[in-house]
Amino acid sequence: MxxxxxxxxxxxxxxxxxxxxxxxxxxxxxxxxxxxxxxxxxxxxxxxxxxxxxxxxxxxxxxxxxxxxxxxxxxxxxxxxxxxxxxxxxxxxxxxxxxxxxxxxxxxxxxxxxxxxxxxxxxxxxxxxxxxxxxxxxxxxxxxxxxxxxxxxxxxxxxxxxxxxxxxxxxxxxxxxxxxxxxxxxxxxxxxxxxxxxxxxxxxxxxATAKGEAHGDIDYRAVRVAPNELEHAVVNVLRYFEARAAMIFCTTRESVRHLHASLQERGFAVVALSGELSQNERSHALQAVRDGRARVCVATDVAARGIDVPDLGLVIHAELPNNRETLLHRSGRTGRAGRKGTCVILVPHHRRRRAEQLLMGTRLNIMWSGAPTADEVLKLDHERLLADPLLAEEPGEEDIALARNLLESHSAEKIAAAFLKMRRANLPAPEEISDEAAPPPPRGPRLAGGREGGTEGVWFQLNVGRRNNADPRWLLPIICRLGKVTKQDIGAIRIFDRDTKFEIAPSVAQGFADAVRKSDDPKIRIEPAGAGPIAEDGPRPPKRMHRGAPPPRDAGAPPRKFKKKHA
Incomplete structure (x- = not known):
């Protein structure tokens, strides 16, 4: 009409x-x-x-x-x-x-x-x-x-x-x-x-929009990822969908800075958008996305409110939003005015239930999957190359003449290989990533009092102890991130002077050991603890006494005699 x-x-x-x-x-x-x-x-x-x-x-x-x-x-x-x-x-x-x-x-x-x-x-x-x-x-x-x-x-x-x-x-x-x-x-x-x-x-x-039909032009996907592979998942999602413009949402300015630097290092044309930037800087960042100089924008929720970027085909929730309204607001940056868009929600293992709570009641048709692997991205690159419109266009006389000159000097295979090399130079390499993320843990603790179904847990040790101010509150997230487990998979934690020993549920112990072996954290080292939680530090030394206190007396020793103080 x-x-x-x-x-x-x-x-x-x-x-x-x-x-x-x-x-x-x-x-x-x-x-x-x-x-x-x-x-x-x-x-x-x-x-x-x-x-x-x-x-x-x-x-x-x-x-x-x-x-x-x-x-x-x-x-x-x-x-x-x-x-x-x-x-x-x-x-x-x-x-x-x-x-x-x-x-x-x-x-x-x-x-x-x-x-x-x-x-x-x-x-x-x-x-x-x-x-x-x-x-x-x-x-x-x-x-x-x-x-x-x-x-x-x-x-x-x-x-x-x-x-x-x-x-x-x-x-x-x-x-x-x-x-x-x-x-x-x-x-x-x-x-x-x-x-x-x-x-x-x-x-x-x-x-203006019937209930349950909001964001009908957006394809929603929830992607399960390991906590230590979030950045790799962002890279592979960007490469898999190859949208002309994409927006990635983080919850804090620090997360925006970190992800922006990481994507820039990998060769993406990326800008950042957060409240700490001046109005002039924000305007320049948005304009770079609109005119194609930048393909990716990493932003906080407040900085991205009300933003309209033409041809924004992809939205990635790198970190889960705080509520459903923010989820829908972020997602609504794509699929605007009749255009189609894709929204990808990255869900670490330990945030699966939180993600399900956010999505509950939104009436969105969401497909769950693992993150795109490097092989899947490269296969799609191959298909895109074969379907490139440039190959279907009729070449001009000048192009044909130059092509003949090239064929006189080089073989067709060598020219095609050079073409592929030039094309790949502008495409950041996909990251190696787990083929399929672990399923969500069952409700209730896996370990209760150091047991799972009445069996002993598997003990591991970490090269951080009391001397490093070790505390379970910050050790737990590190263990979960490096080992790709949830806190329900972790039992007792024993902190000693030079290291920490902790218990892992037997059902996930082998996967935990494989994951920490592949981790590249230069400061944290996790390895099997052998027989159990016995301290490698040896027996604890006796408690120190206050200065001036007498040494402990052997059992059965005669009463100690003290010199009389002078008045």
């Missing part, structure tokens, strides 16, 4: 951008019963919401006119949670409303506030900004809201999650009561409903 007629200039802008037909949310907000009303809209991320509310407020802003006349006070205010999203909205509304004569102003934290103040003073039709910066302009009297006809809260749920409720209420209280208020959110949580009740009048509730 083509776009309904909104305005000749806006329709022309849509045609110029190859918008052939509206998405579900765009169709919903353009229905006759939504005309001129407050709207409370929930729609999945990437569904075309920006264009949707841009078209929804068109009749209110234009008021029957074909073009917008120059103005001092703005007619519409768009509030977005993050700098990146606000800048994207600014760009979208600029091309949509530009032919109709609209001037769109951005007011974003981290940008030049004096430039924004001059733009507001000169006047415009639409102001797009983040809550904190908009409130600052309001408090300083730079933003005139007296003639606003429409206010849009974009991704309102994220703004509340980020703690902007007070700023939003301040902004809404400063706008005319006659305005239209459009509230767009991924989900309508109780906090969103309360905000809508307070600031909207007779709002039309629009559910």
């Amino acid at each position: 083509p776009f309904p007629f909104v305005n000749a200039h806006l329709n022309g802008a849509l045609e110029a951008r190859d918008y052939a037909e509206p998405t579900a949310v765009q169709t919903a907000v353009l229905q006759p019963d939504a005309e001129g009303r407050d709207l409370l809209v929930s729609a999945q991320t990437g569904s075309g919401k920006t264009v949707a509310y841009g078209l929804a407020i068109a009749s209110t802003l234009l008021a029957g006119e074909e073009r917008l006349a120059p103005r001092y006070a703005p007619l519409a205010l768009i509030v977005a949670p993050t700098r990146e999203l606000a800048m994207q909205v600014h760009a979208e509304l600029t091309w949509l409303y530009g032919p109709a004569g609209a001037k769109v102003i951005s007011c974003v934290g981290g940008m030049d506030v004096r430039r924004e103040a001059r733009a507001l003073h000169d006047g415009g039709h639409i102001v797009v900004g983040t809550p904190g910066r908009l409130r600052d302009h309001l408090e300083r009297g730079r933003l005139n809201t007296s003639e606003l006809r429409a206010v849009v809260l974009d991704e309102a749920d994220e703004m509340l999650d980020l703690g902007f409720r007070e700023d939003l209420e301040f902004i809404l209280d400063a706008t005319p009561t006659s305005r239209r208020t459009l509230l767009f959110s991924a989900t309508i949580a109780p906090e969103i409903a309360t905000l809508a009740t307070s600031y909207q009048k007779n709002a039309l509730r629009i559910e």
